[in-house]
Amino acid sequence: KANRRFNPLDLVVDVGGHKIGGGYFSVIAGPCSVESKEQVLEIATKIKASNAGLLRGGAFKPRTSPYSFQGMGKDGLDILIEAKKETGLPIVTEIMSIKQLEKYHEIIDVVQIGARNMQNFDLLKEAGKINKPVLIKRGMSATIQELLMSAEYVLAGGNNNVILCERGIRSFQKEVRNVLDLSAVPILKAKTHLPVIVDPSHATGSWQLVEPMAKAAVAAGADGLMIEVHNDPDNALCDGAQSVKPEKFDSIMKKIAAYIELE
Ligand code: PEP
């Protein structure tokens, strides 16, 4: 079902009227984690002014250490929903378990399945049964074929709206958090009709590299970007080093808009 051969036309995913794929370029922006109402509202208002299409923010965080900030949970979702009411931006947020999916899928706009859960097949099967778009991030050690098979799980369940996200893969290179596999973009675009977006924040781990890699993703033919934006990166509870400030995000958006039309 993910195969381009049987789906010659690009899929356009419609998120409450906002489109991704098939020539519609969309930028998802926001903090790594929801930290407070003030934080999310400030960031949401600013990214909206910079023409972002969707708001991201993690309420359930898949942290390496159990002692790191685990996210605000349901309170975080409520804050995202409030920000959506204020700005009109649809919300994208990570869901880590079947239980969370069942409980919350109706109140969020795009269900994100993170790199660490890309091969959580039970979760993918359940995501196939909901009627919300699912954004699947490539596992840090997953092949392109494995990413496509994960999408296949969701599609096989009857959910046709899947977005793929390249977010960097593991390597020996220490200068970056991950290595952005940009060739995955044209390869995926040839193999599937699903929209392919790029996350230059998790791919690089440093805010200075977000702009060049965002531009490179546009040049490689991506259908969109996911960028972490924080109003106070130095004090962020998660991923501050890779988060751009709203002003920097605005300038990245202006540069990107010189190449493509933003949805
Ligand atoms: C995220 O988007 O905040 C995240 C945890 O991403 P990934 O699953 O790609 O690491």
Ligand code: MN
């Ligand atoms: Mn993050």
